[in-house]
Amino acid sequence: MVRQPSINAQHRTPLSTERIIEAALRIVDGQGLGRLTMRRLGDALEVEAMAIYHHLPRGKEQLLDGLVTHVASAPAEAAGAAAANWRDVLRTWAAGYRARLLAHAGVLPLLVTRRNPAALATTAGSLREVLRRGGVADDTAAVAAHTLLGYVIGHAALEVRDTREDGADRAVDWDARFDAGLDLVIGGVR
Amino acid sequence: MVRQPSINAQHRTPLSTERIIEAALRIVDGQGLGRLTMRRLGDALEVEAMAIYHHLPRGKEQLLDGLVTHVASAPAEAAGAAAANWRDVLRTWAAGYRARLLAHAGVLPLLVTRRNPAALATTAGSLREVLRRGGVADDTAAVAAHTLLGYVIGHAALEVRDTREDGADRAVDWDARFDAGLDLVIGGVR
DNA sequence: ACCTGAACACCGTTCAAGT
């Protein structure tokens, strides 16, 4: 029998980096990036704000880095990319990545900063890998990977801002728009 | 003869929205967005921070909106776009817009927010116009305009973060990378 | 090891007051 730790006001389930990042993401998704403060985050975790520094010594900077990693690190699955059509693999990845960015739109501004460059590099690298395994030349693969990743991020930015057509207030079918642009980008790779 | 207002400690050249925005952009470009505070901006303008509110009643929100408009509103020149090759017109616009975004990289996070949607809409509209005058069908033009604008913004984001290749520390030739991606996007439009 | 409480140097913004 495993000894259960006694739970009371003093000894709660302890904080962890994961729990902190998840709580922070919940605040950003629900209330926006501007309302993510160390004090509010502490409240959400039922802890004093200063307790967070014990787990994230670099403070808020490290917290934001964690959010970027959590949202932006979503590499394409290279498994079986040689067998399957690599265009379909990239299309599937792009759809998922777009959904991810839109679900956490509040994190988008952080993705566009100098912070935490490794997060996006991993994702970009996985796209290159899919292309190379699909038989695309190295140079072309590098260009296509960055073009595709840039397109998905930039398009998500336009969607979030809901850029209207031409000043007219005609609504845009963003799903169709994204797919058409995606075909344009992926279709151009050879 | 026009009467010159006397200039002394009391009656300096008065504040204006333009001067405020320009000073703010200088701070962002030189020290980063995080160091743009109303108090520091006041210092730069040799005025108390509270004086700014007289010109920007919505305060910092309005200040940031102004920065976005100043940086992101750079429409393509449609003049003579029918005569000239529209692909060249778009290529030239893209190069200029990219340079603009990189010169004011600190503003990039603001471009990716819900604020001030009109700024980007104008730019997107001008791209559509260039395409339509070049004889591209309406639907295709709308897609291509958003794809191109999304690509340029997203690519600028990748550049600012200096996404390394694949985890290796091999440096990327961003100029060449951008041009190649641009050809991919523009070349795909028909 | 993990968390708290008080304190410090900042923020954005309001509001009444000065010229």
Added chain:
DNA sequence: ACCTGAACACCGTTCAAGT
């Protein structure tokens, strides 16, 4: 009309102290 000064309710972070 245009700007100032004091004040308020917040920030992020430090540091010594508690358990």
